[in-house]
Amino acid sequence: MHLAGLVLGFGGVLIADYLTLLWLLGRTTLAEAMGGVSRMHVPIWVGLAALVASGCVLEPNLSSPLTQAKMVFTALLTINGLQATVLSRRLGDATSAPLPTRLLLWGAASGAISQLCWWGAIAIGFWNAQQ
Secondary structure, three states: HHHHHHHHHHHHHHHHHHHHHHHHOOOOOOOHHHHHHHHHHHHHHHHHHHHHHHHHHHHHHHOOHHHHHHHHHHHHHHHHHHHHHHHHHHHHHHOOOOOOHHHHHHHHHHHHHHHHHHHHHHHHHHHHOOO
């Protein structure tokens, strides 16, 4: 279940980031990219929920600093995901071209936080599995 949650959640994130990259490269419209990104929200949330639920069953060592860091990454992912939902709505409502700098910076920060937390949690998970 843990690996399935990882594939579903992180896979959805990678697809959303790919669609955003296509827009940044001028290969698709903002509306098309945001439509695809919005369809990824459910798989991402379901995957994250599966990871949290199955992670609790895996009996993590809660006193381990690595496990604590992974929990912080997961909490940050959740908070970032909530604000990313608001960001997606704002981007979907944006009709002016080019987009306001504030929205572009918000999107870049949101994507960077997402990638940092997902990769950090994945690296810690693999490290812990080897120990």
